[in-house]
Amino acid sequence: MTLRMKTLVSGGHQPVLVEEVLRFLNFPGSRCIVDGTVGSGGHAAALLQATPSSVRLIGLDRDPEALKGAAKRLDPYEGRFSLYQASYKNLEEILNQNPLSTVDGILLDLGLSSMQLEIAERGFSFQKEGPLDMRFDPDSSKTAADLVAKATEKELSDLFWRYGEERHSRRIARAIVQARQLRPITTTRQLAELAQRTLPWQGGRRLHPATRVFQALRIAVNEELSALEHFLGHALDFLSPGGRLCILSYHSLEDRQVKEAFRRWQREGQARILTKKPIQSSESEIRNNPRARSAKLRAAEKLEPPAHGDAILISHRNKYRVPPFGGGQGGVDGERN
Ligand SMILES: C[S@@+](CC[C@H](N)C(=O)[O-])C[C@H]1O[C@@H](n2cnc3c(N)ncnc32)[C@H](O)[C@@H]1O
DSSP states (O other): OOHHHHHHHOSSSOOSSHHHHHHHHOOTTOOEEEETTOTTSHHHHHHHHHSOTTOEEEEEESOHHHHHHHHHHTGGGTTSEEEEESOGGGHHHHHHTSSOSSEEEEEEEOSOOHHHHHOGGGOOOTTSOOBSOOOSSTTSSOOHHHHHHHSOHHHHHHHHHHHHOOTTHHHHHHHHHHHHHHSOOOBHHHHHHHHHHHSOOOOTTSOOTHHHHHHHHHHHHTTHHHHHHHHHHHHHHHEEEEEEEEEEESSHHHHHHHHHHHHHHHHTTSEEESBSSOBOOOHHHHHHOGGGGGOEEEEEEEOOOOOTTOSOOOOTTGGGOOOOBOSOSSOOSOOOO
16 A cells, blocks of 8 residues: 555545555546445545546445544545435435436445444444444444344344354354343343353454354344345446446355356346456555455446447447456455356
């Protein structure tokens, strides 16, 4: 990362794979970029700094606190951005409020920010004592404590299996149901200690037994996978031909959804995949920002629909296309395509 870029992204959440995101989303002719998970504006600030002053940015986040951070960080670019408290799932409604019906770039940086994780009262971290909340949008109705209190043993077990890929999902579901009969489970510490007592853990550098339990609850509370699925069902409608979609995911459930959608679009001739393999952070980025360890970046470009009678019509922007990444960008897990 260049010194300039380091200065730009310092303060607040440290964005992941910034230069790679810019490489895909900063291209000539672009007019408008959507950051669907703007957070505290790390990627958005980098995009606004790198692109010409004619480029506009629309930032969305479900979390009003994150948006306050974004507004502050993006202040130097006043007049070039608008922020909305909304889910990227509802992007169509937001675009309807704007002069452009399609945009040239969309970024999703999924999951939660390090700031959300750090604030104990948000209840995302099993390492901090707080209410078992985990809502991105504090006005949404269901907290993690509600789920833990009301779901049946079978529902809990399915949830830990599907969203946490937890091998001992039945065991932890049974323990929760037994424990809640004695005392409601309302805090992060209660649940973390229960997971630690119930699930095997060799300690040391192995995943803490609460990790998958907390991940699964957060995904369920915020309906994260259905939001992504809904978005992927419509994403190409929001992009102009030649427009690009960049998605950063942090666990295999999300990454699988993105990979499958991109492959389907490519098979159907609707888009071309720009990342042959997902791009991952370099060792030096991971040293500076441990959150980068699990990040996978995939990008795709919407193709011009074939004109009547034409086999393939090349987009005016194709001449500026970046070459597809051939992998080897610090890849760790050796995923095969
Ligand atoms: C990893 S952070 C984004 C950080 C951001 N790229 C930055 O550089 O500051 C993910 C953000 O997505 C938000 N989020 C999660 N699900 C969302 C959804 N369905 N729609 C909009 N925002 C969402 C979270 O509230 C969080 O602020």
